[in-house]
Amino acid sequence: MEEKLLTINQQIRDAKESGQKLLAILLDPDKIVWENLDHLLLKINQSPATHIFVGGSIVQSIILEDLIAQLKQKTSLPVVIFPGDPSQISPQADAILFLSLLSGRNPDYLIEYQVQAAPILKKTNLEVISTGYILIESGNETAVARVSKTKPLNRDNLDLVLATAQAGEMLGNRLIYLEAGSGAKKAVPLEMIQLIAQNINIPVIVGGGIVDLHGIQNAYKAGADLVVIGTAFENDSQFFES
Numbered sequence: 001m002e003e004k005l006l007t008i009n010q011q012i013r014d015a016k017e018s019g020q021k022l023l024a025i026l027l028d029p030d031k032i033v034w035e036n037l038d039h040l041l042l043k044i045n046q047s048p049a050t051h052i053f054v055g056g057s058i059v060q061s062i063i064l065e066d067l068i069a070q071l072k073q074k075t076s077l078p079v080v081i082f083p084g085d086p087s088q089i090s091p092q093a094d095a096i097l098f099l100s101l102l103s104g105r106n107p108d109y110l111i112e113y114q115v116q117a118a119p120i121l122k123k124t125n126l127e128v129i130s131t132g133y134i135l136i137e138s139g140n141e142t143a144v145a146r147v148s149k150t151k152p153l154n155r156d157n158l159d160l161v162l163a164t165a166q167a168g169e170m171l172g173n174r175l176i177y178l179e180a181g182s183g184a185k186k187a188v189p190l191e192m193i194q195l196i197a198q199n200i201n202i203p204v205i206v207g208g209g210i211v212d213l214h215g216i217q218n219a220y221k222a223g224a225d226l227v228v229i230g231t232a233f234e235n236d237s238q239f240f241e242s
Helices: 008-018 034-046 061-074 107-122 143-148 158-170 190-199 213-222
Strands: 022-027 051-054 079-081 095-101 127-135 175-179 204-207 226-229
Touching (some): 008 127, 022 204, 051 061, 061 079, 095 107, 095 175, 127 143, 127 158, 158 190, 175 190, 190 204, 190 213, 213 226
Parallel strands (some): 022 051, 022 226, 051 079, 079 095, 095 127, 127 175, 175 204, 204 226
């Protein structure tokens, strides 16, 4: 009998259970320098990355489609959409993080955009992964906070962040994403990652403000199952060397 392929979500869960750490490179289509794309993809293919996330706070759909087409042609890594709104859906990708911004109280990002996206997603073969998205204060206003018109959670209020993550798990989210935001001055606190990881049973994703290998390793040691970095490594040939 033919073996059934694991879903991306199940692969992430299995990695958590086995202690394997995962790494995603986040590509924002609006920030891609297209002339350098082949070089960037070569660097990604040579890196320890296990996934590619694609998306941003504001992205034109035609650019998203073009980028995903290039990724599917030139890399074998799973391509996961990390959407800012319902316009950022492409059937060419492998999966989409179905985000609910649990840290804010803007109904558009809690349920309205999800309602808009559901009929579109039903017409695709995308794997839809329910994800509780928690924005953490990082020392400056990030694009996510600005576009979503929500305030991040206080980085010192660990109990509130934990309760938010636990509520996301109880609501049925399959992943919890702790996000400092693109261009963050400060990454998610390590003690926060540790507290969340020790008190929920679903995988923890951590992103924002992680700019070197040391930051990645610290997040892993604290309990992150999957770390997301931008393209800080692109111009650093020794980024992944210890």
